[in-house]
């Protein structure tokens with residue numbers, strides 16, 4: 001087995017699977033993968049291309065799914081020429097370490113893609129005017145003393161509700177257009193400290209209120225796999241932009257589903273971590289009983305690397321008090337391609353839903369998990385029906401929490417200091433939100449206090465119900481389709497389990513609705529498989545997600561946004 005190239009020693013250039021360049025063109029790439037996929041089921045001596053023995057990567061005598069997984073793995077750690085499309089942090093660090101690529105060049109390549117393609121999906125609100133300068137500084141620093149971390153020089157796109165000192169933070173609302181904050185959100189500060197380049201701010205559903213992506217400032221973001229259809233939301237700008245390869249890592253926030261729904265519909269890995277693993281300080285809130293920020297990435301490896309950077313305690317967010325004692329030295333230590341072997345995973349049949357695509361893909365996922373050694377057991381989540389009756393905190397908490405944010409962070413140029421002021425503007429926001437903002441502006445402190453007492457109790461109950469179910473059935477995680485609404489682009493209600501228990505959940509690409517895959521059909525968009533687990537057990541979830549990802553390889557780039565020429 002290969003050494004783990006994601007371990008902190010960065011074992012770049014490890015001599016594993018060098019044979020995987022089946023076409024002999026000097027790179028391990030999708031051409032090699034196509035050849036290998038076509039040869040699955042044959043033996044290494046009758047596959048029919050020149051270097052046949054090479055294709056049997058694990059030496060089992062048969063070309064099988066393990067070889068496909070190995071080749072895909074090899075693509076991530078390719079020693080050949082660097083290619084931007086689907087590049088991971090690992091590819092990039094290798095190319096930068098060898099001198100083949102600089103952070104300035106990489107940043108420019110992503111800026112070129114945004115310029116060439118964002119008109120079609122409208123995912124970006126602001127491009128960082130300082131991105132190239134920041135990258136140039138980081139290149140100098142690398143040349144002088146080496147990289148700070150796996151994120152040195154890595155471009156990140158943040159949802160436009162994370163404060164950034166070099167771009168306004170608007171939550172998509174024209175009312176916050178002038179909100180140039182004087183500090184970064186804690187998660188942004190953590191990423192910059194590790195050497196990341198905050199490349200752009202992404203569109204969202206205004207104030208993160210709904211699960212599409214529409215805002216008065218940013219307009220509507222659409223799906224890179226299904227032109228004209230929604231990218232999901234509310235972190236749909238982050239989802240669409242990362243799917244379209246505008247940067248390496250996206251940041252979203254999730255109150256009721258807003259990381260996982262757009263990750264599901266953009267073939268991304270999305271991490272909604274335990275509430276309290278990451279600081280919310282400096283993020284425009286929706287409901288602090290449920291809000292959590294986290295990464296949205298093309299691979300589980302990138303998600304683990306990003307989570308290492310963003311997690312951490314912060315005196316400004318009391319919920320993070322336990323974080324430092326609960327998180328591992330690195331989430332990358334859980335990235336074991338054999339993680340499914342011997343794992344026990346539960347599913348509640350009532351979560352599969354009636355959507356034929358979700359049903360089909362979920363059945364395939366269960367078969368894949370079993371094929372890689374997991375035991376998948378049906379169970380009934382305790383008090384599932386009760387949990388499903390609860391309301392999101394957004395109705396009663398938004399005014400209270402937004403006002404605290406505005407008091408603490410709003411730039412002097414912002415003419416509003418409260419939700420009441422914004423409502424009184426009579427229209428400096430998305431017209432569709434008029435009623436919602438007004439209702440939420442009328443919630444009194446007494447109502448808020450009573451609600452928090454009730455809802456904090458509900459969330460503690462939800463946590464006991466789910467962790468209790470897991471203990472009773474001795475499972476490592478519970479799975480369900482991330483989105484399972486009855487029709488296309490309807491989320492269903494599985495997304496409520498994680499926010500109503502504060503437990504972590506990770507979504508991974510589970511496949512596409514249509515064999516036509518992209519562009520040609522409106523229902524080609526992908527769906528994710530979600531793993532929910534015990535509090536602060538993100539490591540186990542990422543490990544299982546990695547095993548599933550490597551064994552199923554469901555993600556591909558959207559065909560409409562190919563590598564740019566030259």
Ligand SMILES: NC(=O)CC[C@H](N)C(=O)O
Pocket residue numbers: 208209210211233234253254255256257258259286392393394395
């Ligand atoms: N921001 C989100 O996660 C989506 C909002 C969700 N509907 C809520 O009100 O909780």
